[in-house]
Amino acid sequence: MSSASRLTKTYKNAKIVPINDCSKIIMFSDCHRGDNSFADDFANNRNIYFHALSHYYDNGYVYCELGDGDELWENKSFKSLFRAHKNVYLLMSKFHQEGRLHLIWGNHDMVYKNPKYVKKHLSSYTDPKTEQEIPLFPDLVYSEGVVLKHETTGKEIFLAHGHQADWWNYLFWTWSRFLVRILWKPLQIIGIADPTSPAKNHRELIKIEKRIKNWIHENNNLMTVIGHTHRPRFPKTGEIPLFNDGSCVHPRSVTGIEINEGEISLIKWYTSIKKDGTLQIVKTTLEGPRELEGYQV
Numbered sequence: 001m002s003s004a005s006r007l008t009k010t011y012k013n014a015k016i017v018p019i020n021d022c023s024k025i026i027m028f029s030d031c032h033r034g035d036n037s038f039a040d041d042f043a044n045n046r047n048i049y050f051h052a053l054s055h056y057y058d059n060g061y062v063y064c065e066l067g068d069g070d071e072l073w074e075n076k077s078f079k080s081l082f083r084a085h086k087n088v089y090l091l092m093s094k095f096h097q098e099g100r101l102h103l104i105w106g107n108h109d110m111v112y113k114n115p116k117y118v119k120k121h122l123s124s125y126t127d128p129k130t131e132q133e134i135p136l137f138p139d140l141v142y143s144e145g146v147v148l149k150h151e152t153t154g155k156e157i158f159l160a161h162g163h164q165a166d167w168w169n170y171l172f173w174t175w176s177r178f179l180v181r182i183l184w185k186p187l188q189i190i191g192i193a194d195p196t197s198p199a200k201n202h203r204e205l206i207k208i209e210k211r212i213k214n215w216i217h218e219n220n221n222l223m224t225v226i227g228h229t230h231r232p233r234f235p236k237t238g239e240i241p242l243f244n245d246g247s248c249v250h251p252r253s254v255t256g257i258e259i260n261e262g263e264i265s266l267i268k269w270y271t272s273i274k275k276d277g278t279l280q281i282v283k284t285t286l287e288g289p290r291e292l293e294g295y296q297v
């Protein structure tokens, strides 16, 4: 199967999420939530991410996570991730309980493709004090793709992780996972990066973007948002409408894409130092806001 047919299959099987002119949506991806060890890239940004997500929760946003949310190559069990970042999962659980959470799997959490695995590991957790089972993500449905579909105009925005256009990471992800576990995780700690990851290989990244842009072009310029490459992307109107929300493992910042009442922006949350020496977490808009309509022909 080619990149194009994998993308088409993902689009056809996507979960449809209705939106309207008042919808507020935040998209993050590539959090790579780990076990809080030295190899856990998310741990450095955990406070920034938690603060940002709390802001979106309080302001009525729907959270769409575009894959590689959990780092299940370096880590074998969800339990160690949950223990390391419990506040984050409990916040995501609140989104879920209010029907405001849509999760997409990527190559690092491809095990979530299996509904039985999701049910077994994510439905509940054991409270360490009372030993009671507490609901976490009951009846959670993971998807390979999501289509945000406007209730009245029918216009669509396609969301996927993007590894569908990366044949090595789509087909041989179990090999990649094996290599990460035995080789790249120990090397990462001393600063050597996995060369098969598009996030660390510029030439691969360009090829993946190109394949997805071709697919978008062949599919009537369908507005598409991906992650996977960790490179934020925000096209001008009139260009091929391929957006990328970046990642939550940039050094000292997280990037994401917001949709707010018919407008789209690329945003960044980071820590800044105030004059009195205290730290604060702030948001800046990198691109936009621009009207969605400009991208949807």
Ligand SMILES: [Mn+2]
Pocket (backbone or CB within 6 Å): 067, 068, 106, 107, 108, 161, 163, 228, 229
């Ligand atoms: Mn990925």
